[in-house]
Amino acid sequence: QQQVKQSPQSLIVQKGGISIINCAYENTAFDYFPWYQQFPGKGPALLIAIRPDVSEKKEGRFTISFNKSAKQFSLHIMDSQPGDSATYFCAASRNTGNQFYFGTGTSLTVIP
Amino acid sequence: DAGVIQSPRHEVTEMGQEVTLRCKPISGHNSLFWYRQTMMRGLELLIYFNNNVPIDDSGMPEDRFSAKMPNASFSTLKIQPSEPRDSAVYFCASSRGAEGELFFGEGSRLTVL
Numbered sequence: 110q111q112q113v114k115q116s117p118q119s120l121i122v123q124k125g126g127i128s129i130i131n132c133a134y135e136n137t138a139f140d141y142f143p144w145y146q147q148f149p150g151k152g153p154a155l156l157i158a159i160r161p162d163v164s165e166k167k168e169g170r171f172t173i174s175f176n177k178s179a180k181q182f183s184l185h186i187m188d189s190q191p192g193d194s195a196t197y198f199c200a201a202s203r204n205t206g207n208q209f210y211f212g213t214g215t216s217l218t219v220i221p
Numbered sequence: 222d223a224g225v226i227q228s229p230r231h232e233v234t235e236m237g238q239e240v241t242l243r244c245k246p247i248s249g250h251n252s253l254f255w256y257r258q259t260m261m262r263g264l265e266l267l268i269y270f271n272n273n274v275p276i277d278d279s280g281m282p283e284d285r286f287s288a289k290m291p292n293a294s295f296s297t298l299k300i301q302p303s304e305p306r307d308s309a310v311y312f313c314a315s316s317r318g319a320e321g322e323l324f325f326g327e328g329s330r331l332t333v334l
Binding site: 213 | 225254256262263264266269276277312314322323324325326327328
């Protein structure tokens with residue numbers, strides 16, 4: 110059973126455009142929602158994370174939007190750059206359980 | 222800090238052989254996770270440890286897989302006997318308990334012929 114559902118599977122965006130990746134979850138006990146970025150041949154690395162007490166978090170060109178009632182959250186990459194081309198994973202966890210559930214990943218390609 | 226260290230980075234073996242993957246977590250981290258990544262299934266949690274104790278191994282595919290954490294600085298994932306469908310990239314990750322951030326190693330790419 111997929112605890113976190115992610116879409117789209119792949120995404121192609123023009124340089125300078127906005128990339129949007131969506132995730133949905135079922136377990137209302139989740140209280141930590143990170144996004145991980147993975148380049149080929151490397152392990153995933155934390156990009157940005159949010160807790161459900163806020164609806165948005167922004168770090169540079171990366172923004173997480175969080176909708177607690179809909180149990181959805183999304184990653185927005187503004188002014189997308191070719192260097193952003195990577196696979197992005199959303200995840201969810203409960204601090205008490207310390208177990209992370211990952212989405213299936215989105216392969217982002219930013220065309221120059 | 223050296224980060225999470227995994228070995229070997231690449232392993233090619235024949236069906237039926239034993240495979241042992243190794244992981245050294247970041248010093249001071251008390252949680253350790255083993256993940257498997259494939260194109261079809263993405264990142265799957267196999268098992269995780271808190272303070273060297275296995276907490277949840279429900280993701281371990283079958284009895285051919287076993288994991289140990291004999292001390293806070295070392296863990297192994299063993300597959301015996303290996304099968305072609307075990308071919309994947311296996312990641313080890315560690316975290317400092319409730320702080321939440323997972324730090325991943327660079328992975329061990331396993332190919333079983």
